[in-house]
Amino acid sequence: MFRKVIVISVAMSLILTGCWDRQELNDQAIILGWGMDLMEDGEYLATANLVLPLASKSGGQQGGEQGGRSGFMTESAYGKNNRDAEQNMQRKLSRVLFPGHRRNIFIGEKLAEQGVFSILDEYGRSPMVRPRANIFVVRKGTAQEAMSLAYQLETNPAIAVQKIQEKSGAPISRSLLDFFISANGTGCGIMPALTILQPEVNIGKKSKNDSPPQTTLGIYGAAVFNSQLKLAGYLKYDEYWVRLWIANKLALRSFTTIINSVDADKPGGAASDALSGASRGKTVSVSVDTFKSQITPIFRGDQPSFRIQLEGKGFIEENNSPLNLSKPANVKKVEARMNQYLEEKIRRVVTKVQKDFKCDIFGLGDTIHRRHPYRWKKLAADWETIFPDMELDITVKLNLTGTGLTGESLLPTREGGEK
Amino acid sequence: MKINNRQLFWMILMLEIGINLLITMTATIQSAKQDSWISYILAGVMGLVITYVAAKLSSRYPRQTLIEYSAAILGKWAGKLIVIPFFLQWFWVMSLILRDEFLFIRLNVLYKTPAWVIIGTMIGVVFYTVYHGGIEAIGRVSELWGPILMVILVLTFGLTANNLNWPMLLPVYADTGFGPIVEGALAPVSLLGEAVLLMMLFPFVEHPGKETRKALLLAVAFSAVLLLLGVLWVIMTFGPEVSGRLQFPFFEMVKLVYLMEFIQNMDIFVMAVWLVSIFVKLSIVMFITSYGAAQWTGKTRSWKKVLWGVAPLTFILTMLVITLNPPAGLLLKSVWIRYVLPVNMVAIPLLLLVVSSIRKRVKRQ
Numbered sequence: 147m148f149r150k151v152i153v154i155s156v157a158m159s160l161i162l163t164g165c166w167d168r169q170e171l172n173d174q175a176i177i178l179g180w181g182m183d184l185m186e187d188g189e190y191l192a193t194a195n196l197v198l199p200l201a202s203k204s205g206g207q208q209g210g211e212q213g214g215r216s217g218f219m220t221e222s223a224y225g226k227n228n229r230d231a232e233q234n235m236q237r238k239l240s241r242v243l244f245p246g247h248r249r250n251i252f253i254g255e256k257l258a259e260q261g262v263f264s265i266l267d268e269y270g271r272s273p274m275v276r277p278r279a280n281i282f283v284v285r286k287g288t289a290q291e292a293m294s295l296a297y298q299l300e301t302n303p304a305i306a307v308q309k310i311q312e313k314s315g316a317p318i319s320r321s322l323l324d325f326f327i328s329a330n331g332t333g334c335g336i337m338p339a340l341t342i343l344q345p346e347v348n349i350g351k352k353s354k355n356d357s358p359p360q361t362t363l364g365i366y367g368a369a370v371f372n373s374q375l376k377l378a379g380y381l382k383y384d385e386y387w388v389r390l391w392i393a394n395k396l397a398l399r400s401f402t403t404i405i406n407s408v409d410a411d412k413p414g415g416a417a418s419d420a421l422s423g424a425s426r427g428k429t430v431s432v433s434v435d436t437f438k439s440q441i442t443p444i445f446r447g448d449q450p451s452f453r454i455q456l457e458g459k460g461f462i463e464e465n466n467s468p469l470n471l472s473k474p475a476n477v478k479k480v481e482a483r484m485n486q487y488l489e490e491k492i493r494r495v496v497t498k499v500q501k502d503f504k505c506d507i508f509g510l511g512d513t514i515h516r517r518h519p520y521r522w523k524k525l526a527a528d529w530e531t532i533f534p535d536m537e538l539d540i541t542v543k544l545n546l547t548g549t550g551l552t553g554e555s556l557l558p559t560r561e562g563g564e565k
Numbered sequence: 566m567k568i569n570n571r572q573l574f575w576m577i578l579m580l581e582i583g584i585n586l587l588i589t590m591t592a593t594i595q596s597a598k599q600d601s602w603i604s605y606i607l608a609g610v611m612g613l614v615i616t617y618v619a620a621k622l623s624s625r626y627p628r629q630t631l632i633e634y635s636a637a638i639l640g641k642w643a644g645k646l647i648v649i650p651f652f653l654q655w656f657w658v659m660s661l662i663l664r665d666e667f668l669f670i671r672l673n674v675l676y677k678t679p680a681w682v683i684i685g686t687m688i689g690v691v692f693y694t695v696y697h698g699g700i701e702a703i704g705r706v707s708e709l710w711g712p713i714l715m716v717i718l719v720l721t722f723g724l725t726a727n728n729l730n731w732p733m734l735l736p737v738y739a740d741t742g743f744g745p746i747v748e749g750a751l752a753p754v755s756l757l758g759e760a761v762l763l764m765m766l767f768p769f770v771e772h773p774g775k776e777t778r779k780a781l782l783l784a785v786a787f788s789a790v791l792l793l794l795g796v797l798w799v800i801m802t803f804g805p806e807v808s809g810r811l812q813f814p815f816f817e818m819v820k821l822v823y824l825m826e827f828i829q830n831m832d833i834f835v836m837a838v839w840l841v842s843i844f845v846k847l848s849i850v851m852f853i854t855s856y857g858a859a860q861w862t863g864k865t866r867s868w869k870k871v872l873w874g875v876a877p878l879t880f881i882l883t884m885l886v887i888t889l890n891p892p893a894g895l896l897l898k899s900v901w902i903r904y905v906l907p908v909n910m911v912a913i914p915l916l917l918l919v920v921s922s923i924r925k926r927v928k929r930q
Contacts, residue, residue, distance in 0.1 A: 148696075155689075270811075273672045278823050319823055320728075323803075330806035516732055519739030 172199065175241035178218070179304030181289025182228065182265050183254035190265065192231030193222040193252070193290040194243065195304040217301025220294050228268040245274050250304045251281040251322065252289035252340070258369060258377040262335075266375075269322055279322040280311055283369035285341040285380060292340055295363055303363055311338055314365055315397045316390055325371075332511035332529060334373060334503075336389065339380055341366035370503045373530065378503040381495065388495040391456055392439050392508045400433040400460075403487040405467040405480070428467035430480050432546065434460030441513045450525065451537035452510055456492070461548035465555060472553030481546050488542040500534045510536065567771045570780040572704030575711030577760055577784035580849055582714075583842025584662060585788070586795050586815050587669070589752040592897060593796065594814070597749030598805040599734050600741045601796050604749035609789025611750065612757030615910050616785045619760065620778045622918045623767035625925075627774065630853075631764035632860040638921045645861060647913060652861075654909050655854040658759070659847060660882040661896065663687060666843050667887060669813070673836065680887050684880060691847045692876045695855070696869060700769050703848045710841045717838045722794060724822045724831060729801040751902045753792060758910035760785050765853040851875060 179195035196219050221238060225231025232243055251269060253262060269275060284292040297306035312318050321338055329335040345359035368386040372378040381389060390396035405428050436459035444451050462471060462480060469476040499507060511529045515522040525532060568576070590601075597604040626634035631651065636644030667683045675683065694702050738746075763781050770777045799814045802821065808814040822831040855875045859868035 276820055277817055278821050278829075320821075323807075323821070326807050327804045330804065512732075516735035519736035522736075 169242065169244070173241055174244040175239050177243055177245045177248045178302055179250040179252060179293055179307075180228075180245070180248050181252035181254070181284075181293050182231075182257055183288040183290055184257035184260055185224070189224045190227060190231055190257070191222055191224055191288075191290065192228065192235060193220055193293050194232075194235060195220055195250075195293050195302065196239075197302070218303070220290070222290055228265060229272075245272070246276070248275050249279050249319065250308050251279055252292055253281065253283050253337075254288040254290070255283060255285055255377070256288070258283045258371075261374055261376040262371065263375045266325075270326060277323055278319050280308055280319055281322040281325060281337050282307060282311075282340045283337050283377065285339045285366045285369070287342055292342060292363055295342060295361065297363055298357075298360065307340055307363055307365075310363070310365055314338075315387065315399050317395050317397075328507075328509075329371075329375060332506045332509065332515075334505040334507050335371040335375060336507050337369050337371070338386075339366040339369040340364065370499070370505055370507055372503070372505050378505055381499075385495045385498070388492050389499075389507055391437050391458075391492075392441070392454060392496075394437070394439045396437045398433075398435045399437075400431055400463060401484060401488060402429050402431040402464075403484055404429050405469065405483055429464070430462060430467055430469075430484070431464035432460050432480070432484055432544065433463045434458040434544065436460070441508075441510060443510075443514045443517055445518070445521065448521075448524070450514060450521075450532070451539070452513075453539045454541070456488075456540070456542045457545070458542075459545045459547055462546060462550055465549075470554050471549040477546055477549060481544055484544050484546075485542045488544070489540055492540050492542065493538075496538055496540065500536065504530065504534045506533045566699045566701050566769055568700055568704035568766075568769050569771050570776050572708045573763075573766065573770055573777065574780040574784045575707035576704060576766070576845065576849060577763065577781060578788055579707050579711055579714060579842040579845040580762075581757055581760065581785065581788035582718075582791050583839055583846060584665065585753060585756045585792055587813055587839065588665060588893065588897070589756055589792075590796055590799060590814050591809060591812060592752040592894060593749040594800065594805055594809040595749075596741075596745045598741050598745070598809070599736075599800055600738060600746050601749055601800060601805075602734070602793055603738075603746050605753055605789065605793045605796050607747065607750040608753035608757055609786065609793065611754045612760065612785050612789055613782060615754075615758045615914070616760045616763070616781055617778075618918060619764050619914045620767075620781050622914055622921065623764050624774065624778060625921055626768075628768050630768055630857065630860060632857050634921075635917060638917050638924065647917075648857070648861065650905075650909050650913065652854065652857065654905050655762075655850050655857075656879065656882060657900075657905070659850050659854070659879045660886045661893075662843060662847060662850075663879070663883040664886045665893065666840070667883075668893075673816075673832075681880075681884065684883050684887075687844070687847065688876055688880050688883075691844060691851055692872065694844075694848050695852045696872055700766070700849075700852055703845060703852060706841075706848070707845050710838070710845070714838045714842060717834050718791060721819055721822075721831065721835060722798060724824060724828065725798060725802065725818055727824070728818075728821055729798065730804075731801055733801050733804045734797070751906065752897060755897070755902050755906040755910070757785060757789060757792075758906060761910050761914060762849065762853055764914070765857055766849070851879065 175194075176197045177194050178197055181193035181195075183191040183193070185191050198217055198219055221235055223231050223235035223238070225234050232245075236243055253265075257265070269279065269281070270277065282292075293303060295303055297303040300306040300309065308319065311321070316338060317324065325335045325337055340363055342361060343364040344361050347359075349358045351358060365383055367380055367382040367384075368389065369380055370378045387396055387399045391399075438457040440455040440457075442453045442455070444453060462477070465471055465480075467480075469479060471477055471480070496508070499505065506529065510533070511522075511526070514525060593601045593604050622634075623631075626637065629637065632648055634644075635648050638644060639647060663684050666687060667680050670683055671678070671680075694706070698705075760781065767773050767777065795815055799808045799818055802808070802818050803811065803814060811817050816832060816835065819832045819835045820830075823829045851872070855872040856865075856868045858875065859865050859871045862871075
């Protein structure tokens with residue numbers, strides 16, 4: 147009897163092929179990037195970056211173009227929110243939109259200014275998408291502009307920004323999640339920011355095969371959001387690392403400072419020299435790959451202040467100064483100058499955040515919360531007013547472990563003489 | 566039909582952690598926040614106590630199931646009445662697990678497949694196993710899949726370790742306090758306490774005795790440790806706020822695995838293993854329900870006939886639950902924790918234990 151039942155059920159499964167969720171690959175439009183913009187009239191414009199199946203088949207090394215076709219396409223549609231726009235977009239597409247590989251989300255500047263609260267929910271709610279995603283603000287532009295721009299090294303600009311972000315020393319592919327976490331913490335969010343970069347110098351194409359630098363996508367730095375999740379301002383590319391270092395998230399970075407007047411090298415006397423902003427001079431570059439940050443809250447009465455100790459390990463990669471680096475004392479000198487420079491640089495960025503953004507993106511409030519939970523209960527409500535005037539004592543301690551392949555430079559004589 | 570102690574260990578382990586990892590965490594984290602790990606330790610200890618009481622009781626009647634010895638302890642009628650809550654519990658468990666399975670699968674993989682197909686296929690497989698193999702087949706399945714489950718879990722913990730951020734666990738105690746931590750422990754303990762169904766499994770063990778008790782306690786302890794690791798991992802990955810808002814935080818954590826470009830999308834393994842543990846749990850419960858019902862009516866031998874009734878009834882109940890769609894959190898809190906935990910897991914085993922020891926003493930005098 148039982149055998150009969152089995153035979154019947156197997157037969158039935160053959161006859162009644164019920165695959166409700168069948169979705170063939172060549173019936174899907176795979177979304178790699180998703181952009182949202184706020185238009186003048188208050189509607190949202192969604193842009194999708196879709197993989198072009200024919201182009202991606204043979205791997206695209208030729209500047210994102212194959213036989214005149216680029217490796218991706220963008221499609222856009224208006225809508226009331228993400229899902230609505232997606233549905234409106236679908237009417238133009240022969241394949242079903244599939245967001246399972248949506249790793250990159252672009253947000254236009256205007257939308258960021260109005261607040262991202264209204265669109266961010268779907269990125270954590272929809273079961274189709276993965277929580278691991280990058281989210282970017284497009285500075286001075288719309289998501290659509292940034293997503294339409296072909297990128298030369300990759301077939302697809304969405305892949306390009308993902309990889310650029312991975313190389314920038316920031317945590318890999320988790321800016322969306324980090325935004326959710328930090329927005330739940332002391333109340334401020336931070337997202338990497340992209341921008342469209344013109345080539346530094348425009349030179350025309352003289353022949354067909356020339357490849358001068360073109361307008362391209364790049365990281366601008368980071369967009370800071372206030373507690374209403376509205377855009378408060380930007381940290382530049384050369385400032386974002388400060389936040390990452392203090393928050394213990396920086397992976398690699400190299401720093402360059404100027405060591406001009408070797409003789410006037412009294413400790414503490416040359417910070418202005420290091421920060422003079424001159425782009426030419428006797429420079430030293432240090433490549434740092436290990437970062438540590440220690441934030442210690444200190445209380446004087448009820449008034450909190452912080453001691454921020456930043457440590458790093460690296461080696462000297464370039465030395466155009468007269469210092470002879472085969473002498474350990476000179477390496478110490480570079481170290482000291484570097485620490486001065488970094489301290490000043492960090493102090494400026496931190497002050498900018500305190501005064502301009504009034505927003506605790508360094509997790510200082512979280513530190514009090516974790517170390518002194520009972521004191522935090524009194525401070526939490528007023529943290530937004532306390533933070534901008536907070537006293538911060540920042541010290542940087544670099545540890546230079548090497549001078550590269552040479553101690554002394556390979557060049558025989560130096561300007562400014564041997565030191 | 567005999568199982569050995571090792572099989573019993575794996576059975577209880579799979580029964581405990583599969584669904585517990587998935588559904589209790591949110592409730593716990595919402596109330597105990599970053600101190601949820603304390604709740605889970607507390608839950609582990611309470612779970613061990615509950616298991617110990619049940620095992621102690623069963624080892625007094627090593628050749629009898631709960632249905633039989635409750636009648637022996639309390640007399641025929643009272644003994645039959647007192648096990649009725651257990652039958653309710655088992656039907657409830659089956660239909661709710663199936664509902665959860667359906668919800669989870671529909672949310673994550675099969676978006677359009679109708680409920681009756683997902684539920685029906687699962688019940689079909691469970692029915693086949695129980696009908697043909699009985700408890701022995703379930704024991705063997707657990708013994709086979711348990712270690713695989715462990716490997717996958719260890720891999721999961723290892724591969725997500727780079728996302729961990731231990732300061733998320735601070736501050737300890739200050740934000741929550743005693744009340745919320747204990748409240749948070751209720752959800753996991755109410756599922757860990759399900760080990761009381763060992764009272765039905767005990768006589769099927771080859772040589773029921775001290776070793777059996779040890780295997781049972783070990784299984785519960787092991788599950789508690791795994792759950793503790795799970796909740797620590799979740800909190801250190803998402804922080805208390807975000808993980809308290811996610812419906813399946815453990816699963817979301819697995820989705821985060823992203824190593825060296827090519828190790829990603831691990832969730833499908835966890836899902837597969839999770840389905841197996843759901844299968845084991847359902848099979849165990851379905852077996853003891855039909856076997857228990859057969860014993861209850863006094864016709865132990867015809868338990869397979871009872872199974873023909875239990876399986877369709879479970880199907881109907883599950884479809885009913887899916888149609889009515891009561892919120893899962895409410896069911897967990899207002900029925901499971903309020904009635905099942907105190908009555909079925911604590912009061913009845915304790916009562917039986919106390920009465921049976923009084924009887925023994927009286928007899929001796």
